[in-house]
Amino acid sequence: MAKPVHAALNDTWISCQFCDGDRFRERSVKLNSGGMEFLNLAWADESATGLICWDCGYVHLFANRKIKLYRVDR
Structure with missing residues (x-):
């Protein structure tokens, strides 16, 4: 199972x-687009960082590459 992290942007x-x-x-x-799927090029679509809340499971998506992740000591 994945370990929890804290996250910060700037x-x-x-x-x-x-x-x-x-x-x-x-x-x-992966941020798939219909056009790329149609052309069988979905592998080339842009990626985002998904942060899944450890407590409730809500999914947050960030296309910004400046997100920093910090391990949480349980």
């Missing part, structure tokens, strides 16, 4: 928009 800590939690699971998410 000097701002990120919290869940739904439950205000501050621990997340991180994964890469």
